[in-house]
Amino acid sequence: MILRQEIAPLLKNPPVGTTVTVMGWVRAWRGNRFMVLNDGSGPETLQVVVDADQFPEEIIRSIGFHACVGATGTLAESQGSGQTVELIASSIQIFGKADLSKYPLQAKAQSMEFLRENAQFRMRTNTFSAVFRIRHAVAYAINKYFHDRGFYYLHTPIITGNDAEGAGEMFRVTTLDPINPPLDEAGKVDYREDFFGKATNLTVSGQLQAEIGALALGKVYTFGPTFRAENSNTSRHLAEFWMIEPEIAFADIENDMDLAEDFVKYLINFCLDNYLPDLEFLDERIQQAEKNLKAELRRPMGLIEMLRFVVQGDFERITYTEAVELILASTPYKKKKFQFPVAWGSDLQAEHERWLVEQHFKKPVIVRNYPKDIKAFYMRLNDDGKTVAAMDILFPYIGEVIGGSQREEREEVLRARMQEMGVHEEELAWYLQLRTFGGAPHAGFGLGFERIVLFITGMGNIRDVIPFPRAPKTADF
Amino acid sequence: MILRQEIAPLLKNPPVGTTVTVMGWVRAWRGNRFMVLNDGSGPETLQVVVDADQFPEEIIRSIGFHACVGATGTLAESQGSGQTVELIASSIQIFGKADLSKYPLQAKAQSMEFLRENAQFRMRTNTFSAVFRIRHAVAYAINKYFHDRGFYYLHTPIITGNDAEGAGEMFRVTTLDPINPPLDEAGKVDYREDFFGKATNLTVSGQLQAEIGALALGKVYTFGPTFRAENSNTSRHLAEFWMIEPEIAFADIENDMDLAEDFVKYLINFCLDNYLPDLEFLDERIQQAEKNLKAELRRPMGLIEMLRFVVQGDFERITYTEAVELILASTPYKKKKFQFPVAWGSDLQAEHERWLVEQHFKKPVIVRNYPKDIKAFYMRLNDDGKTVAAMDILFPYIGEVIGGSQREEREEVLRARMQEMGVHEEELAWYLQLRTFGGAPHAGFGLGFERIVLFITGMGNIRDVIPFPRAPKTADF
Numbered sequence: 001m002i003l004r005q006e007i008a009p010l011l012k013n014p015p016v017g018t019t020v021t022v023m024g025w026v027r028a029w030r031g032n033r034f035m036v037l038n039d040g041s042g043p044e045t046l047q048v049v050v051d052a053d054q055f056p057e058e059i060i061r062s063i064g065f066h067a068c069v070g071a072t073g074t075l076a077e078s079q080g081s082g083q084t085v086e087l088i089a090s091s092i093q094i095f096g097k098a099d100l101s102k103y104p105l106q107a108k109a110q111s112m113e114f115l116r117e118n119a120q121f122r123m124r125t126n127t128f129s130a131v132f133r134i135r136h137a138v139a140y141a142i143n144k145y146f147h148d149r150g151f152y153y154l155h156t157p158i159i160t161g162n163d164a165e166g167a168g169e170m171f172r173v174t175t176l177d178p179i180n181p182p183l184d185e186a187g188k189v190d191y192r193e194d195f196f197g198k199a200t201n202l203t204v205s206g207q208l209q210a211e212i213g214a215l216a217l218g219k220v221y222t223f224g225p226t227f228r229a230e231n232s233n234t235s236r237h238l239a240e241f242w243m244i245e246p247e248i249a250f251a252d253i254e255n256d257m258d259l260a261e262d263f264v265k266y267l268i269n270f271c272l273d274n275y276l277p278d279l280e281f282l283d284e285r286i287q288q289a290e291k292n293l294k295a296e297l298r299r300p301m302g303l304i305e306m307l308r309f310v311v312q313g314d315f316e317r318i319t320y321t322e323a324v325e326l327i328l329a330s331t332p333y334k335k336k337k338f339q340f341p342v343a344w345g346s347d348l349q350a351e352h353e354r355w356l357v358e359q360h361f362k363k364p365v366i367v368r369n370y371p372k373d374i375k376a377f378y379m380r381l382n383d384d385g386k387t388v389a390a391m392d393i394l395f396p397y398i399g400e401v402i403g404g405s406q407r408e409e410r411e412e413v414l415r416a417r418m419q420e421m422g423v424h425e426e427e428l429a430w431y432l433q434l435r436t437f438g439g440a441p442h443a444g445f446g447l448g449f450e451r452i453v454l455f456i457t458g459m460g461n462i463r464d465v466i467p468f469p470r471a472p473k474t475a476d477f
Numbered sequence: 478m479i480l481r482q483e484i485a486p487l488l489k490n491p492p493v494g495t496t497v498t499v500m501g502w503v504r505a506w507r508g509n510r511f512m513v514l515n516d517g518s519g520p521e522t523l524q525v526v527v528d529a530d531q532f533p534e535e536i537i538r539s540i541g542f543h544a545c546v547g548a549t550g551t552l553a554e555s556q557g558s559g560q561t562v563e564l565i566a567s568s569i570q571i572f573g574k575a576d577l578s579k580y581p582l583q584a585k586a587q588s589m590e591f592l593r594e595n596a597q598f599r600m601r602t603n604t605f606s607a608v609f610r611i612r613h614a615v616a617y618a619i620n621k622y623f624h625d626r627g628f629y630y631l632h633t634p635i636i637t638g639n640d641a642e643g644a645g646e647m648f649r650v651t652t653l654d655p656i657n658p659p660l661d662e663a664g665k666v667d668y669r670e671d672f673f674g675k676a677t678n679l680t681v682s683g684q685l686q687a688e689i690g691a692l693a694l695g696k697v698y699t700f701g702p703t704f705r706a707e708n709s710n711t712s713r714h715l716a717e718f719w720m721i722e723p724e725i726a727f728a729d730i731e732n733d734m735d736l737a738e739d740f741v742k743y744l745i746n747f748c749l750d751n752y753l754p755d756l757e758f759l760d761e762r763i764q765q766a767e768k769n770l771k772a773e774l775r776r777p778m779g780l781i782e783m784l785r786f787v788v789q790g791d792f793e794r795i796t797y798t799e800a801v802e803l804i805l806a807s808t809p810y811k812k813k814k815f816q817f818p819v820a821w822g823s824d825l826q827a828e829h830e831r832w833l834v835e836q837h838f839k840k841p842v843i844v845r846n847y848p849k850d851i852k853a854f855y856m857r858l859n860d861d862g863k864t865v866a867a868m869d870i871l872f873p874y875i876g877e878v879i880g881g882s883q884r885e886e887r888e889e890v891l892r893a894r895m896q897e898m899g900v901h902e903e904e905l906a907w908y909l910q911l912r913t914f915g916g917a918p919h920a921g922f923g924l925g926f927e928r929i930v931l932f933i934t935g936m937g938n939i940r941d942v943i944p945f946p947r948a949p950k951t952a953d954f
């Protein structure tokens with residue numbers, strides 16, 4: 001049995017004068033005397049005072065950047081600046097050296113790309129340990145928010161025989177022989193012989209199945225991995241990412257917007273209330289990184305300032321039609337500063353969304369009632385016959401963070417929309433049946449987990465907020 | 478905006494005399510007067526008193542089993558037995574009829590197989606709504622347990638280029654042409670042209686990657702889907718299931734066993750403390766189902782009785798060697814009642830484990846220090862050179878519920894074990910590096926999520942505790 005005290009909780013109310021044992025990784029080793037230890041429990045470090053004369057030289061020589069060390073001693077008020085308490089070591093245990101002549105990481109800052117390639121060590125850096133603690137915080141807040149409000153967590157399938165939603169390119173899942181698959185009479189792959197007896201793919205969304213849950217348990221949410229086989233090698237796309245999809249019965253688009261706004265504010269408040277030291281570190285990091293940039297390239301607000309700004313007021317709510325009118329009347333439009341055209345019926349581009357949020361309203365914006373032709377078949381047709389009860393929440397920096405809709409609960413309208421959009425009825429017979437028998441108005445939305453973690457941490461690349469990113473030609477670890 | 482009150486919270490402290498609106502599905506419709514409504518918020522139903530003379534005939538005719546209905550009225554003390562309050566309806570809204578001449582489900586009980594095939598409706602039944610609320614409860618308890626104890630939730634990859642663990646057959650993930658994949662000079666599939674630039678599969682375990690997290694953040698856990706492409710068409714196997722894998726730095730096998738026992742008891746207590754009405758329903762369900770069985774085929778204990786029994790005492794802890802000795806000295810062994818042979822060095826079979834738990838100790842048992850040759854390469858070699866610091870927790874009915882180990886942190890020992898077991902070093906260079914640089918003793922375990930949900934709900938088939946089961950030739954929805 002190994003006994004130790006964790007540093008972050010220890011420093012909350014340090015028992016000065018008592019003997020404690022801590023174990024962690026050396027963040028700094030100063031003057032062969034001051035060993036700064038972090039154990040991952042938080043961003044906090046504990047300074048361990050090591051009297052080199054009292055320990056074998058082998059021990060002293062083993063202490064160094066990212067070596068793993070245990071120390072037992074008395075907790076004392078600190079003499080130095082920068083910390084309130086320190087540990088006067090009476091015994092030291094070396095768990096694992098980290099020979100700096102061979103260790104990939106070095107004490108100086110290294111590029112994000114390099115750290116990504118060395119993901120077995122990047123969580124030991126101050127930046128990434130903070131990022132992944134915040135990632136945890138957001139995940140926990142999601143579960144807590146829904147649980148406290150009577151939602152049930154529903155695991156929708158990862159492997160699916162549906163390819164009806166058409167949300168994107170899919171990865172095939174198979175156990176057939178990769179070179180000589182069985183073929184049917186028509187010379188096509190005979191998926192009847194595959195593991196599941198049919199062609200299967202990795203899910204792009206759990207929404208359709210979540211509707212089953214909502215129309216029985218009332219309020220459910222999914223929180224699981226989703227996949228896109230799109231060849232997008234950008235700082236905004238992942239091939240594997242996590243998504244949250246709440247779905248509620250007896251709800252319209254108004255209930256949906258209220259829930260989404262309250263939910264996303266809760267997540268940010270949870271981090272501000274419980275993980276401030278990590279956010280402060282990440283805030284400081286951005287300021288350091290932007291120090292040498294021209295003023296106009298710097299963020300207009302600090303990280304924490306921006307998070308507080310987002311949660312403090314109501315989000316602006318406008319219709320798609322109003323959004324188009326605002327953009328058409330805007331200065332950048334008139335001065336031809338937008339790259340993409342704007343016209344009623346086409347999707348808003350990132351540059352338009354950012355103008356609305358960052359320049360015009362200067363707050364998050366919920367746009368609703370999009371043209372039906374640019375939205376999915378399951379979104380509820382509005383009385384105008386032209387728009388659907390869909391809504392997107394747009395944030396500064398990252399653009400769309402949430403997309404949702406009231407679902408079409410009227411069987412005949414849904415059937416017509418499916419035909420219009422080329423969705424095969426027979427594949428989604430069960431989905432139509434949810435309307436035939438005991439249906440109800442219902443609504444939901446999707447939140448891209450990495451999107452909100454990107455926003456809250458202020459990181460620049462979505463690959464840096466997931467422990468092991470998957471992207472084209474990238475599936476290390 | 479749709480406003481309603483949810484039935485389960487409403488009944489906790491019913492505001493008799495006030496006007497409320499509820500919405501849900503009709504569970505029973507008695508004498509054209511008493512409509513029993515459930516909205517999924519809990520197993521509780523609310524009886525709505527409908528004066529048929531006050532409503533149009535069309536409304537009255539639409540009320541029926543699993544129709545979706547809203548009702549507004551005054552909450553009153555109930556005159557009848559079986560409920561304390563009832564709703565005197567002043568207005569009724571039909572959201573969705575359920576024409577019983579066409580609706581797949583019927584008011585009488587239907588087979589588990591039939592309900593599985595009609596999973597779009599099975600969550601509306603009393604049994605499955607209880608099962609999936611308990612499933613939620615266990616999931617929430619898992620996140621709460623770890624969060625409250627300073628663990629960080631880590632998302633390990635679903636798509637992986639590792640196939641080193643050898644925990645089972647894997648599903649291939651690909652976007653290559655299914656009939657004419659690109660071939661290399663040797664005539665094999667050229668996975669360099671696949672999406673990820675290499676052959677990729679669905680994960681069988683996140684443990685190896687979780688070790689990266691533990692050796693940086695101290696204490697982490699995974700909770701995600703895992704996959705086995707095994708052709709096991711049984712009531713105990715799924716091709717897609719969820720797994721929880723905590724991993725802790727500065728921990729040995731003793732810490733690991735303590736954590737695992739405390740954890741699994743917490744999950745059960747959480748359900749007993751917070752979801753007792755659902756457990757009572759499931760308990761009663763089993764008693765009804767077993768009523769006509771011979772006494773020896775019935776469970777020796779009721780569901781809730783068994784759950785309380787498991788959490789109240791310490792689990793028995795024995796070594797593998799002791800377990801073998803006990804089995805060799807047992808009556809069923811001497812009377813040749815066991816189907817499989819027993820000898821030091823071979824794995825214990827379910828019949829042996831069940832004898833230890835149900836007959837001999839009559840409590841959960843932790844077996845540790847298994848022969849190294851029947852365990853994975855990463856488990857820490859004990860000083861005897863023959864056994865490893867592995868442990869399994871065995872439960873009544875379901876057998877192994879948790880399997881864990883202290884990990885081999887000594888680089889040279891690990892390297893030798895990898896060679897011995899035929900694990901390729903180059904594929905796991907990063908894993909070995911965790912030992913080369915800043916390593917520490919660490920340990921962890923895996924809990925099969927559906928296994929523990931099966932145990933807590935008392936269901937008989939693992940396909941009935943996951944919303945959309947995946948198994949050979951089965952990937953509906």
